[in-house]
Amino acid sequence: MQKKYWSLMALSAVMLLAACGKQSSSGGKPQTIARMSADVIATMDTAKFSDGVSSQAMSDTMAGLYRYKNNKLTPDMAAKRATVSKDQKTYTFHLRKNIRWSDGKTVTAEDFVYAWQRVANPATKSPYAYILSGIKNADAILTGKAKASSLGVKAIDKHTFQVTLEKPMPYFESMICLQTFDPVEKSVVEKYGSKYATSATKLTFNGPYILKNWNGANNSWTETKNPRYWNASQYHVQKLKYQVVKDASTAMNLYSSGKLDDVTVTGDDAQQSKNDPGYNVVKQSWLTYLSMNKDVVPAFGNVQIRRALSLAINRSAFIKQVLGDGSTPARSMVPTNMMYNEQTNADFGKEAIKGGYGQYTAYDLKQARQLFKDGMAATGTTSLNFTLVTSDSTADKNTATYLQSAFAKLATGNLKVNVTIKSVPQKNWLELGRAHEYGMLMSLWGADYPDASNFLNRYTTSTQDFSGAWSNAQYDQYISDAAGKDATNSSKRWRDLMAANRLITKDMGSIPLYQWGTAHLTKTSVKGMTYEPNSMFEYTGATNK
Numbered sequence: 001m002q003k004k005y006w007s008l009m010a011l012s013a014v015m016l017l018a019a020c021g022k023q024s025s026s027g028g029k030p031q032t033i034a035r036m037s038a039d040v041i042a043t044m045d046t047a048k049f050s051d052g053v054s055s056q057a058m059s060d061t062m063a064g065l066y067r068y069k070n071n072k073l074t075p076d077m078a079a080k081r082a083t084v085s086k087d088q089k090t091y092t093f094h095l096r097k098n099i100r101w102s103d104g105k106t107v108t109a110e111d112f113v114y115a116w117q118r119v120a121n122p123a124t125k126s127p128y129a130y131i132l133s134g135i136k137n138a139d140a141i142l143t144g145k146a147k148a149s150s151l152g153v154k155a156i157d158k159h160t161f162q163v164t165l166e167k168p169m170p171y172f173e174s175m176i177c178l179q180t181f182d183p184v185e186k187s188v189v190e191k192y193g194s195k196y197a198t199s200a201t202k203l204t205f206n207g208p209y210i211l212k213n214w215n216g217a218n219n220s221w222t223e224t225k226n227p228r229y230w231n232a233s234q235y236h237v238q239k240l241k242y243q244v245v246k247d248a249s250t251a252m253n254l255y256s257s258g259k260l261d262d263v264t265v266t267g268d269d270a271q272q273s274k275n276d277p278g279y280n281v282v283k284q285s286w287l288t289y290l291s292m293n294k295d296v297v298p299a300f301g302n303v304q305i306r307r308a309l310s311l312a313i314n315r316s317a318f319i320k321q322v323l324g325d326g327s328t329p330a331r332s333m334v335p336t337n338m339m340y341n342e343q344t345n346a347d348f349g350k351e352a353i354k355g356g357y358g359q360y361t362a363y364d365l366k367q368a369r370q371l372f373k374d375g376m377a378a379t380g381t382t383s384l385n386f387t388l389v390t391s392d393s394t395a396d397k398n399t400a401t402y403l404q405s406a407f408a409k410l411a412t413g414n415l416k417v418n419v420t421i422k423s424v425p426q427k428n429w430l431e432l433g434r435a436h437e438y439g440m441l442m443s444l445w446g447a448d449y450p451d452a453s454n455f456l457n458r459y460t461t462s463t464q465d466f467s468g469a470w471s472n473a474q475y476d477q478y479i480s481d482a483a484g485k486d487a488t489n490s491s492k493r494w495r496d497l498m499a500a501n502r503l504i505t506k507d508m509g510s511i512p513l514y515q516w517g518t519a520h521l522t523k524t525s526v527k528g529m530t531y532e533p534n535s536m537f538e539y540t541g542a543t544n545k
Contacts, residue, residue: 030238030239031236031237031238031239031543031544031545032237032238032239032240032241032544033237033239033240033241033261033262033526033542033544034241034242034243034259034260034261034262035240035241035242035243035260035261035262035263036242036243036244036245036251036254036260036262036263036264037053037242037243037244037245038052038053038244038245038246038264038393039051039053039244039246039391039393039425039426040053040217040218040219040244040426040427041053041054041057041214041216041218041221042054042426042427042430043197043198044057044058044061044197044198044200044203044211044214045196045197045203046058046062046115046119046179046180046182046184046197047115047118047119047124047126047128047180047184048124048125048126048127048197049127049128049179049180050127050128050430050434051426051430052446052535053426055179055535055536056536056537057211057221057223057242058179058182058207059179059207059536059537059538060207060208060209060211060223060240060539061205061207061208061209061210061211061223061226062179062182062205062206062207063076063077063099063182063206063207063208063229064076064077064176064177064178064179064181064182064183065077065078065082065093065112065161065176065181066078066081066173066174066176066177067177067538068177068532068533068534068536068538069530069532069538069540070530071530071532071533073173073174073177075096076231077095077096077099077107077183077206078093078094078095078096079094079095079096079097080094081173082173087168088165088168088488089164089165089166089167089168090162090163090164090165091162091163091165091172091173092156092160092161092162093109093112093160093161093162093163094159094160095107095108095109095159095160095161096159096230097159098230099206099230100206100228100230101185101204101205101206101228102204102205102206102210102226102228103185103188103204104228105185105204106158107183107206108155108158108159109155109156109157109158109159109160109161110155110158110186111183111184111185111186112153112155112161112181112183113153113154113155113161114183114184114186114189115181115182115183115184116132116135116151116153116181117148117149117151117153118148118184118189119132119180120132120138120141120142120148120151121141121148122141122142122144126180127434128178128180129142130142130457130463131175131178131180131448132151134165134166134167134169134172134483135151135152135153135163135164135165135166136151136152136164136165136166137150137151137152137166138151138152138166139166152164152165152166167483167484167487168487168488169483169487170451170487170488170490170493171449171450171451171453171454174449174450174451174533174534175448175449175451175454177448177449177534177536178448178449178534182206183206184203185204188202188203188204198215198216199214199215199216200212200213200214200215200221205226206226206228206229207226207229208225208226208229208231208232208235208539208540209223209224209225209226209229209235209240210223210224210225210226211223212224219243219244220241220242220243220244221241221242222239222240222241222242223239223240223241223242224238224239224240225237225238225239231540234540234541235539235540235542236541236542236543237539237542237543237544240539243259243260245260245263246392246393246394247394248264248265248266248267248269248270248394248395249269251263251264251265251269251521252265252269252273252521255278255521261522261523261525261526261544262520262521262522262523262526263520263521264325264518264519264520265325265519265520265521266322266323266324266325266394266395266398266519267322267323267324267325267394267395267398268324270323270324270325270326270519271324273519273521276521277524278520278521278522278523278524279519279520279521280519280520280522281325281326281517281518281519281520282326282517282518282520282531283326283337283516283517284335284446284515284516284517284518284531284535285335285337285338285446285447285450285515285516285533285535286335286444286445286446286447286515286516286535287330287333287335287444287445287446287455287512287513287514287515287516288330288399288442288443288444288513288514288516289330289333289443289444289445289510289511289512289513290309290388290403290440290441290442290443290510290511290513291433291438291440291441291443291510292306292309292439292440292469292470292510292511293436293438293439293440293441293469294469294470295436295469296386296436296437296438296439297384297385297386297439297440298379299375299376299379299381299384300386300439300440300469301469302375302378302379303375303507303508304371304372304374304375304378305371305372305375305376305379305384306507306508306509306511307360307368307371307508308368308369308371308372308375308410309368309372309407309410309508309511310360310361310368310508310511310512311360311361311362311363311364311365311367311368311371312363312365312368312372312406312407312409312410313363313403313406313511313513314363314406315329315330315361315363315513315514316329316363317363318399318402318406318513318514319514321402322395322398322399322402323395323399323514324519325517325518325519326517326518326519327514327515327516327517327518328514328515328517329361329514329515330361330512330513330514330515331349331352331353331358331361331505331512332349332352332353332357332361332501332502332504332505332512333455333456333459333501333504333505333509333510333512334348334349334352334452334455334456334497334501335349335447335455335515336348336349336350336515337349338447338450338451338452338533339450339451339452341494342490342494343490343491348452348494348497348498348501351498352498352501352502352505353505355502357502357505357506360505360506360508361505361512365409368410369409369410369412372384372410372412372415373412373413373415376415382414382415382416383415383416383417383418384410384415384416384417384418385416385418385420386418386419386420386439386440387419387420387421387422387438387439387440388400388403388404388419388420388421388422388439388440388441388442389422389423389424389429389432389433389438389439389440389441389442390421390422390423390424390429390441390442391423391424391425391426391429391442392423392424392425392426392429396423396442397421397423399442399513400421400423400442401421403419404419404421407419419440436469442513443510445458446516446535447533447534447535448534448535449533449534450533450534452497452498452501453479453482453483453497456479456497456500456501456504457479457483459471459475459504459509459510460475460476460479461473461476462476470504470507470509470510472503472504472507472509474503475500475503475504475507475509478496478497478499478500478503479496479497479500481496482496482497482500523544525544525545526542526543526544527542527543527544528541528542528543529542
């Protein structure tokens with residue numbers, strides 16, 4: 001799956017931004033925040049989503065066992081952190097007694113069991129099902145060798161939920177903040193069948209807000225405070241309003257006219273906004289990268305051609321000229337400022353390019369042309385023709401135009417490079433990516449949990465993702481070791497993941513382009529919203545007075 005499309009996400013940066021509200025104790029007006037969304041909500045089904053817009057909407061309106069608040073993993077539906085067995089394979093969660101769905105029914109351990117089994121069931125076709133790997137019997141279920149009911153989850157009683165793993169997973173507790181692991185109300189799913197979660201009236205909510213005015217394709221929607229949420233008193237904003245805006249200039253106008261309180265800006269608009277008192281940059285653990293499909297474009301099977309394409313991109317100049325939003329060059333397939341060595345506190349993303357590995361993402365047109373020449377000779381062709389598929393956002397369209405020009409510079413002598421740009425709405429982009437119907441795809445990924453495995457696991461041979469057609473047996477082994485025999489040894493696990501990251505960088509299995517830094521214009525009245533390690537904005541304590 002390609003999780004997340006949006007200019008809001010990723011790790012450990014506490015950010016004052018949007019709010020949402022309640023009636024103030026002094027009798028003032030109800031607090032509301034109006035925000036820009038980069039696209040529509042694709043789905044509100046926690047088993048079916050694979051994009052950031054949907055993910056944020058779910059984070060606002062749904063609640064799982066834990067929730068990140070101020071960069072800390074805190075209990076949500078769970079009353080406290082899990083009790084973990086000595087072998088680190090069994091997690092027992094005790095749920096709060098006062099948690100309810102928006103229809104008034106109690107949230108129970110069975111709601112979690114049903115939700116997780118539903119994701120695991122191949123019939124659901126969950127794009128995130130692979131993330132269950134490591135839970136007892138998950139792999140067998142995903143491959144059709146076992147029934148979903150055999151997944152290692154069970155309700156000990158109404159308020160006790162237990163998970164059994166096949167192997168220790170050091171990141172398990174942070175991983176389950178992902179909306180895939182949220183509970184769902186079985187009776188509601190069965191009531192609406194294939195129509196479940198296709199509109200705001202066809203699902204129930206157990207989180208801080210309740211979705212309103214959404215029928216599956218709206219360009220705007222509202223979320224109102226959920227009075228039944230167990231922690232409602234800590235949410236001071238009564239209403240969140242989202243408006244889809246794909247053009248940065250339009251976003252600027254809506255912000256200036258007071259119709260939106262928080263927008264993202266890029267390019268010239270971002271540069272011109274730096275002196276605005278509301279200008280701020282959200283540093284994110286999101287990467288935009290290029291997936292190459294050798295099944296559609298055979299030349300992409302040649303490592304020299306892949307490296308040539310990477311070296312032809314002047315990432316720093318591109319960010320300055322096109323994005324202008326605080327993003328930084330991506331040097332490998334794992335972002336910086338996300339995962340740190342337990343012993344040395346070294347930044348994984350920064351360590352990854354040491355030892356000469358930074359050369360594979362450094363701009364060098366002369367070397368790129370020679371590599372391209374050699375690669376094309378090896379493939380016996382003189383013309384590289386492919387379609388670059390992107391979303392239809394302004395930033396992605398401008399990025400595609402830049403790349404088209406950069407790749408064209410590889411052509412020397414009788415060699416030609418012809419890049420056709422295909423920009424499509426988000427839903428179509430997701431569909432094309434999942435089906436691998438592209439030559440090159442502008443892809444993106446944001447941290448579901450702050451660990452390199454969240455990025456690197458997606459490139460194993462067995463993962464059907466947006467990772468293109470690249471695979472490598474040694475890479476698979478590194479990832480297997482990190483998740484298996486070395487899982488409980490932090491030093492060895494670090495080495496496994498580092499080796500995997502360096503291998504895919506050297507082989508250029510995908511081309512890292514940039515790490516997100518999203519430029520925002522936010523009304524100065526908006527305070528207290530945090531940007532969390534699981535790539536979600538959190539509204540606990542936020543205000544807009």
